[in-house]
Amino acid sequence: MPKIGRIKLSDTQGLVAFLVDNEKLDFRIFIKSGSYIGARRKGFRFCLFDNNWVEFTKLNDKIDKAYNEIG
Numbered sequence: 001m002p003k004i005g006r007i008k009l010s011d012t013q014g015l016v017a018f019l020v021d022n023e024k025l026d027f028r029i030f031i032k033s034g035s036y037i038g039a040r041r042k043g044f045r046f047c048l049f050d051n052n053w054v055e056f057t058k059l060n061d062k063i064d065k066a067y068n069e070i071g
Contacts, residue, residue, distance in 0.1 A: 001026065023048055025056075 001018040004025075008014050012033060018026040028043035046052055 006030075020045065025053075 001020050004017040004019055006014045006016045009029070012031055014030050016028050016030050016039070018028070020026050024045050024047050026043065026045040028039040030039050031037070046056070
């Protein structure tokens with residue numbers, strides 16, 4: 001799975017985006033603790049076809065707008 005990017009959430013956690021089979025976008029929380037380094041089971045994946053990417057970007061635009069209104 002090629003990694004697209006990472007957002008640092010804290011000193012021990014990051015949100016990582018992966019492209020899976022050139023058709024799915026996968027987001028996972030990665031953790032680094034004393035006994036474990038790697039992805040948590042929790043995350044989400046969605047297919048990039050059937051207009052899902054367009055809908056995702058619309059949702060992201062709404063999130064950005066809401067963020068700008070409170071910030």
